[in-house]
Amino acid sequence: MAGALQDWKSQKKPFAAIASLPVFWLALFFVAPMAIVWLYSFGQNAGPADIEISGTLENYKRATEWLYLSIFLKSLAVAALTTLICLIVGFPVAMAITFAAPKWRPWLLLGIMLPFWTNLLIRTYALMALMGTNGYMNKGLGGLWEGASWLRTLVGMQPLEAWTPVQLLYNNFAVVLGLVYVHLPFMVLPLYSALDRLDKSLIEASLDLGAGHFKTFMQIVVPLAAPGIVAGVMITLIPALGAYLTPDLMGGTDSQMIANVIERQFKRANDWPFGAALSFLLIYAMFILIALQSMKANKTKEVR
Amino acid sequence: MAFFRSAPIAPLEYTRKFWMRGWVALTMLFLYAPLLVLMIFSFNDSKRNVVWKGFTLKYYEKALNNDSLVEALVNSLTIAFLATIISLVIGALAAVMLWRFRFPFKGLVEGTMSLPIIVPEICLGVAFLIFFAKVEWPTDLVWPLNLSAITIAHITFCFPFVAMVVRARLASFNKEEEEAAKDLGATEWQAFRDVLLPHIKPGLVAGALLAFTLSLDDFVITFFTSGPDTITFPVKVYSMVRFSVTPEVNAASTLLILLTVVLTFIALKLQGVKGIAETH
Numbered sequence: 001m002a003g004a005l006q007d008w009k010s011q012k013k014p015f016a017a018i019a020s021l022p023v024f025w026l027a028l029f030f031v032a033p034m035a036i037v038w039l040y041s042f043g044q045n046a047g048p049a050d051i052e053i054s055g056t057l058e059n060y061k062r063a064t065e066w067l068y069l070s071i072f073l074k075s076l077a078v079a080a081l082t083t084l085i086c087l088i089v090g091f092p093v094a095m096a097i098t099f100a101a102p103k104w105r106p107w108l109l110l111g112i113m114l115p116f117w118t119n120l121l122i123r124t125y126a127l128m129a130l131m132g133t134n135g136y137m138n139k140g141l142g143g144l145w146e147g148a149s150w151l152r153t154l155v156g157m158q159p160l161e162a163w164t165p166v167q168l169l170y171n172n173f174a175v176v177l178g179l180v181y182v183h184l185p186f187m188v189l190p191l192y193s194a195l196d197r198l199d200k201s202l203i204e205a206s207l208d209l210g211a212g213h214f215k216t217f218m219q220i221v222v223p224l225a226a227p228g229i230v231a232g233v234m235i236t237l238i239p240a241l242g243a244y245l246t247p248d249l250m251g252g253t254d255s256q257m258i259a260n261v262i263e264r265q266f267k268r269a270n271d272w273p274f275g276a277a278l279s280f281l282l283i284y285a286m287f288i289l290i291a292l293q294s295m296k297a298n299k300t301k302e303v304r
Numbered sequence: 305m306a307f308f309r310s311a312p313i314a315p316l317e318y319t320r321k322f323w324m325r326g327w328v329a330l331t332m333l334f335l336y337a338p339l340l341v342l343m344i345f346s347f348n349d350s351k352r353n354v355v356w357k358g359f360t361l362k363y364y365e366k367a368l369n370n371d372s373l374v375e376a377l378v379n380s381l382t383i384a385f386l387a388t389i390i391s392l393v394i395g396a397l398a399a400v401m402l403w404r405f406r407f408p409f410k411g412l413v414e415g416t417m418s419l420p421i422i423v424p425e426i427c428l429g430v431a432f433l434i435f436f437a438k439v440e441w442p443t444d445l446v447w448p449l450n451l452s453a454i455t456i457a458h459i460t461f462c463f464p465f466v467a468m469v470v471r472a473r474l475a476s477f478n479k480e481e482e483e484a485a486k487d488l489g490a491t492e493w494q495a496f497r498d499v500l501l502p503h504i505k506p507g508l509v510a511g512a513l514l515a516f517t518l519s520l521d522d523f524v525i526t527f528f529t530s531g532p533d534t535i536t537f538p539v540k541v542y543s544m545v546r547f548s549v550t551p552e553v554n555a556a557s558t559l560l561i562l563l564t565v566v567l568t569f570i571a572l573k574l575q576g577v578k579g580i581a582e583t584h
Contacts, residue, residue, distance in 0.1 A: 005404065005405060005406040006404055006405055006406065007405070007406050007407075008405045008406065008407035011405070013492075014492050015401075015405055015407065018397050018400050018401045018404070018405075019397070019401045019405070019407070021393070021394055021397055022394050022395075022397050022398035022401060022417070022463070022467075023401075023413065025394055025459070025460070025463070026413075026416055026417060026460075029435075029456055029457075029459070029460045030416070030419070030420055030460050031416065032435065033431035033432055033434065033435035034419075034423075034431050036431070036434050036435055036438055037427070037430060037431045037434055040434060089331060090331075092324060092327045092328070093327065093328055093331050095324070096324050096325070096327070096328045108328070110568075110572075111332055111335075111336075112335075113568075114564075114565070114568060115335045115336070115339070117517050117564050117567070117568055118339065118561055118564050119520065119521050119538065119557075119560055119561075119564070120521055120523060120538075121523050121538045121541050121542060121545075122339075122342075122541070122557040122560060122561060123338070123339065125342070125541065125545050125553065125557065126338035126339050126341065126342040126557070127338045128545075129338070129341065129342060129345075129554075130337065130338045130341055136337075136341060181334070181335070181338075184331070184334075184335065185335075238422065238424070239424070239425075241424070242424025242425060242426055242427070244425065244426050244524050245523055245524065245542075249542075249545065249546075259424065259426040259524075262426050262427075262430060263426065266430060266433060266528070272434065275430060276430070276434070279424075279426065279427040279430050279431075280427075282424055282426070282427060283423055283424070283427055286422060286423070286424065290422065
């Protein structure tokens with residue numbers, strides 16, 4: 001379609017009318033703020049409200065100290081675990097939507113999308129209310145405990161001790177659960193769109209030729225849905241890595257993620273240059289992830 | 305009902321398998337149970353949220369009489385409205401620009417425009433905090449001008465989404481139609497208004513809904529951009545959740561969830577379920 005593109009020189013006036021506003025906005029309200037952050041990351045505090053951009057690498061050096069590096073690695077691990085759980089939970093759901101009767105399919109999709117449209121803070125708050133020490137999750141666990149205790153008395157053993165509510169919130173478990181809760185729709189939608197495009201007769205052929213459902217799944221469905229899996233992983237991993245709200249509200253003192261550390265530099269520690277360096281390291285990490293993905297995408301293209 | 309027809313299950317009817325249905329049902333329960341519990345207990349006549357004590361609307365009354373909460377909600381809706389309109393204009397222009405013209409550094413412009421989608425919210429929030437401090441953006445303006453910084457930040461992360469959706473729609477436009485209009489004497493502007501604009505209208509509707517929800521939903525960027533006196537709904541709920549859990553928050557949240565559902569159903573009416581699914 002390149003031939004159908006018009007050269008801007010032949011259409012100077014309409015081009016100026018169309019392009020000036022978006023380009024101007026992007027330059028002034030995106031590129032300029034990001035550039036200032038980038039410059040600040042090479043600066044140092046020179047006074048209570050004054051930052052001198054001295055070209056120092058001190059901020060980056062401090063960011064690679066083990067204290068911060070370990071938080072970075074931990075954030076990556078939490079994000080990866082979240083993505084993995086989303087993939088395991090989301091894949092059968094995406095399969096179910098793909099193979100559902102046409103009449104049900106849009107409603108199942110809507111069911112996945114409605115939470116995605118709902119306010120993130122409200123969703124986190126709702127989950128927290130359910131997980132509190134006298135929330136329903138604890139009640140459910142208490143019920144199971146009492147059931148187990150009753151079963152023990154049936155077979156003549158001592159009953160278990162009385163149920164004490166467990167602390168489900170404010171730990172790493174809560175952060176992962178919260179992140180899965182928030183990001184699950186992000187994973188299901190790209191998986192669905194990849195599975196929907198898949199040629200179903202290939203699955204039938206594999207089943208007809210004697211492969212079981214599991215073998216068909218591993219050798220036919222997964223490879224063919226690979227682009228959707230990669231897209232889903234990226235679309236879940238990237239926001240999970242930069243998550244601020246979930247670890248802040250649901251995590252404990254030891255479950256801070258990198259975004260919380262960045263926030264602290266700006267709102268409490270008041271060390272803007274260091275915070276700027278940390279946020280650019282986070283951005284570079286995203287770029288590396290995206291570069292890895294596109295390299296992988298190019299490779300699979302070459303193989304085919 | 306077709307759901308309970310007892311015809312044998314064909315190999316590809318995965319959705320009719322019992323474990324598959326159970327899995328989907330559990331996932332939906334996981335997604336919806338917290339929200340439903342929150343909504344139900346906003347009507348509960350008890351300060352502590354666990355036991356059902358009876359139906360009441362008093363927390364809605366309290367929430368609606370809480371001036372700072374109402375102000376925050378009005379602020380959020382105003383910002384979302386303004387950000388949607390402006391993102392729609394900028395996003396549509398950006399989409400047409402990339403679709404129609406060949407110009408130097410096009411790849412660079414295109415790449416930069418996708419960055420606000422990719423860059424983590426926290427980094428964007430930090431960038432706006434520093435930027436507005438650096439240019440000494442006034443924070444003591446009268447309403448609604450005191451919302452300008454937040455609105456600008458919201459437009460920056462909303463318009464690339466609008467551009468993406470509109471561009472997808474533009475791909476199906478037949479350029480010959482526009483040429484025919486021009487051959488028949490339409491000016492550049494008339495061709496745009498009468499031929500191109502009607503074609504991209506579904507994309508604009510989808511983009512507007514996306515921008516509105518994104519803006520209404522945003523906490524992190526607003527948290528960094530808002531001055532001491534401008535509070536939006538998510539920021540207000542955040543401080544309420546942090547310091548005291550009150551049933552008022554449940555009531556206010558229920559109102560916002562209902563607004564989301566209403567918006568989704570408007571989108572459904574306009575586009576059909578399939579149309580919405582395709583925009584994501």
